Amino acid sequence: MTDRGPQKNDPIRAARQAQRLKKRYRKERRFRAFGMSAVLLATGILAFLMTSIVYTSIPAFTHHNLTLDVTIIAEEVDILRDDQGLVTNVDANWLGFVRTALRDSFPEVTSRRDKRDLYKLLSIGAPDAVRDAVQADPNLIGQTIQVRLPLSDDIDLVMKGLIDRNLPETDRLVSDRELAWLDKFIAEQRVSENFAIQLFANGDSREPEMAGLKGALMGSLLTMLVTLLISFPLGVLAAVYLQEMAPKNRLTQIIEVNINNLAAVPSIVFGLLGLAVFISFFQLPRSAPLVGGMVLALMTLPTIIIATRASLASVPPSIRQAAMGVGASRLQVIMHHVLPLAMPGILTGTIIGLAQAAGETAPLLMIGMMAFIVDTPTDVTSKATVLPAQIYMWANNPERAFVARTSAGIVVLLSFLLLVNGLAIYFRKRFEKRW
Amino acid sequence: MGWPFTSANVLRKDGKMSSQEENIKIRTSGVTVHYGAAQALHGIDLDIRANEVTALIGPSGCGKSTFLRCINRMNDVIEDCHFGGKIEIDGEDIYSGEIDVVELRARVGMVFQKPNPFPKSIYDNVAYGPRIHGLASSKDELDHMVETSLRRAGLWQEVHDRLHTSGSGLSGGQQQRLCIARTIAVDPNVVLMDEPCSALDPIATAIIEELIEELRSQYTIVIVTHSMQQAARVSQRTAYFHLGHLVEHGDTDRIFTNPANKQTEAYISGKIG
Numbered sequence: 001m002t003d004r005g006p007q008k009n010d011p012i013r014a015a016r017q018a019q020r021l022k023k024r025y026r027k028e029r030r031f032r033a034f035g036m037s038a039v040l041l042a043t044g045i046l047a048f049l050m051t052s053i054v055y056t057s058i059p060a061f062t063h064h065n066l067t068l069d070v071t072i073i074a075e076e077v078d079i080l081r082d083d084q085g086l087v088t089n090v091d092a093n094w095l096g097f098v099r100t101a102l103r104d105s106f107p108e109v110t111s112r113r114d115k116r117d118l119y120k121l122l123s124i125g126a127p128d129a130v131r132d133a134v135q136a137d138p139n140l141i142g143q144t145i146q147v148r149l150p151l152s153d154d155i156d157l158v159m160k161g162l163i164d165r166n167l168p169e170t171d172r173l174v175s176d177r178e179l180a181w182l183d184k185f186i187a188e189q190r191v192s193e194n195f196a197i198q199l200f201a202n203g204d205s206r207e208p209e210m211a212g213l214k215g216a217l218m219g220s221l222l223t224m225l226v227t228l229l230i231s232f233p234l235g236v237l238a239a240v241y242l243q244e245m246a247p248k249n250r251l252t253q254i255i256e257v258n259i260n261n262l263a264a265v266p267s268i269v270f271g272l273l274g275l276a277v278f279i280s281f282f283q284l285p286r287s288a289p290l291v292g293g294m295v296l297a298l299m300t301l302p303t304i305i306i307a308t309r310a311s312l313a314s315v316p317p318s319i320r321q322a323a324m325g326v327g328a329s330r331l332q333v334i335m336h337h338v339l340p341l342a343m344p345g346i347l348t349g350t351i352i353g354l355a356q357a358a359g360e361t362a363p364l365l366m367i368g369m370m371a372f373i374v375d376t377p378t379d380v381t382s383k384a385t386v387l388p389a390q391i392y393m394w395a396n397n398p399e400r401a402f403v404a405r406t407s408a409g410i411v412v413l414l415s416f417l418l419l420v421n422g423l424a425i426y427f428r429k430r431f432e433k434r435w
Numbered sequence: 436m437g438w439p440f441t442s443a444n445v446l447r448k449d450g451k452m453s454s455q456e457e458n459i460k461i462r463t464s465g466v467t468v469h470y471g472a473a474q475a476l477h478g479i480d481l482d483i484r485a486n487e488v489t490a491l492i493g494p495s496g497c498g499k500s501t502f503l504r505c506i507n508r509m510n511d512v513i514e515d516c517h518f519g520g521k522i523e524i525d526g527e528d529i530y531s532g533e534i535d536v537v538e539l540r541a542r543v544g545m546v547f548q549k550p551n552p553f554p555k556s557i558y559d560n561v562a563y564g565p566r567i568h569g570l571a572s573s574k575d576e577l578d579h580m581v582e583t584s585l586r587r588a589g590l591w592q593e594v595h596d597r598l599h600t601s602g603s604g605l606s607g608g609q610q611q612r613l614c615i616a617r618t619i620a621v622d623p624n625v626v627l628m629d630e631p632c633s634a635l636d637p638i639a640t641a642i643i644e645e646l647i648e649e650l651r652s653q654y655t656i657v658i659v660t661h662s663m664q665q666a667a668r669v670s671q672r673t674a675y676f677h678l679g680h681l682v683e684h685g686d687t688d689r690i691f692t693n694p695a696n697k698q699t700e701a702y703i704s705g706k707i708g
Contacts, residue, residue, distance in 0.1 A: 248514055318551035324509060326564035326621055327541035337553060
């Protein structure tokens with residue numbers, strides 16, 4: 001439309017223009033390449049990390065068992081019955097039964113020392129397997145039954161190829177004689193590889209093959225529950241008040257700055273606070289999910305408040321005006337319009353905060369949740385540990401089999417977080433509304 | 436252009452009339468508004484008559500929207516916004532302590548520049564006001580209210596078969612009529628409109644203007660507009676604002692044909708603004 005016709009036809013001008021254009025495209029291509037390589041590098045590192053963890057964890061999900069013929073001698077079993085005559089409990093020297101069965105398999109083993117080595121083939125959890133079988137079916141008493149008994153962790157590692165049979169005997173955790181016994185069992189097809197239910201059904205243990213995550217999972221769940229119940233309502237209410245209702249004066253400004261700073265406080269400080277206030281002053285129980293949850297709630301609060309305020313602020317003012325225009329009170333504007341629209345953002349912030357808390361160990365150190373606890377916690381005041389603490393403690397154990405177990409713990413923790421995040425996305429989508 | 440005169444007094448310069456003879460609905464005297472240190476309105480005295488459309492015109496930043504928002508106290512929520520003077524609706528001072536703002540806004544409805552339906556269904560949009568004010572005692576009554584409001588807003592024919600679909604799925608003009616329906620659903624007696632057609636195409640604008648003319652019989656309407664033609668088409672009275680001052684006001688036909696003030700004349704003839 002402009003009358004710059006002659007200039008357009010100017011060849012020098014056109015050439016320059018073409019060059020500039022080329023340069024611009026080059027710049028864009030370069031930028032794109034940088035961006036792409038950054039993404040590739042980041043995902044590459046992450047993929048490498050994940051693969052190595054998952055690869056290391058695989059052995060922990062299975063365990064080798066030995067199927068033995070165990071004779072349950074009726075005279076040696078005490079049976080407890082209730083009023084209806086039903087069996088409530090059985091008691092016996094289960095370890096004795098298992099040892100007898102082992103000895104019977106190798107009549108040539110007679111010396112005390114050899115016998116002790118022979119017993120070491122099986123896990124210390126083996127007698128429990130016999131007891132569980134008998135408890136489930138008391139009719140087995142007096143019979144010879146086939147029971148699947150867990151092998152000890154070292155033998156299991158041999159079976160998985162993680163202990164090299166070809167090493168000289170002195171460099172090996174398993175002696176030649178033990179290997180010979182094992183080989184005989186393998187030849188009799190008594191050794192089988194099964195899913196390691198112990199990993200999820202048991203609490204912590206000193207024996208790797210008996211150690212499980214049930215206690216830590218339950219502890220994490222209870223702790224997160226406490227954290228959510230405290231930090232979500234508290235955080236959202238505080239944010240709504242600060243964002244929508246509070247007068248903008250010096251005091252609220254100071255509070256605002258401090259909340260932002262709180263998000264940057266090292267988490268161990270929250271642990272110290274929990275120790276000093278909740279445990280020393282309020283005399284709340286040590287090592288309990290209640291205190292852990294409270295400490296983590298304090299840590300999560302700023303995250304939730306900041307995220308909630310941001311999503312409240314992003315609700316378009318036209319919606320507020322519309323609601324006020326038809327005579328909605330301030331509270332009605334917030335409850336009917338602003339909060340529902342801000343909900344997806346609030347939930348995202350909450351989930352991020354909770355995921356952070358779920359992976360936190362430092363504050364829990366101070367309140368005694370980094371502890372060897374065998375029992376599964378049943379309520380928020382019982383002693384408990386959490387998943388990341390459990391992983392750390394397993395990583396510190398000297399037994400070889402704990403290497404795989406540690407990685408398995410990490411995989412479980414990550415799956416737990418993925419699950420929670422998946423839930424968050426689901427809720428987000430449900431609450432999301434277009435305007 | 437313009438509607439027939441409703442007032443016998445064509446040339447009246449002071450703009451002051453007694454409420455008995457002129458049926459004054461809203462009377463403002465000495466209205467000042469400060470945003471922090473900046474003064475947005477300098478003593479506005481304006482009488483707005485019932486069942487008429489009063490257009491507020493003037494260049495951007497002249498305070499006409501601010502003035503409009505004073506009438507239902509929408510400026511209350513703005514930090515640092517200070518009101519001075521007096522606004523009476525039906526002889527009642529709306530800035531006195533006895534007035535409940537929520538109740539006031541139910542009596543003085545507002546339609547905004549950009550259509551702003553709630554992200555809810557069409558039905559819920561219209562039903563929201565009656566619901567929060569408890570105007571309907573039964574579902575049937577509420578249904579009836581929604582239908583009446585949508586009919587009055589001229590939207591019923593277009594949406595009666597999809598009342599429960601989202602309000603944001605409508606076209607811009609339909610959305611604005613939905614907002615008008617939402618406003619009149621709470622049965623206000625004054626409707627404030629802040630440039631209701633500025634985001635709409637000419638056809639949608641024409642429909643809204645027709646609607647305004649129909650609504651006039653039941654409501655007192657104050658409309659802010661940037662379009663002189665629109666002011667001339669829909670209003671009976673016009674007030675010209677400039678830099679926070681009310682320069683001139685009077686019957687629309689008179690303002691547009693024979694403005695008393697030079698500034699007004701320059702603005703409506705397109706020389707400034």
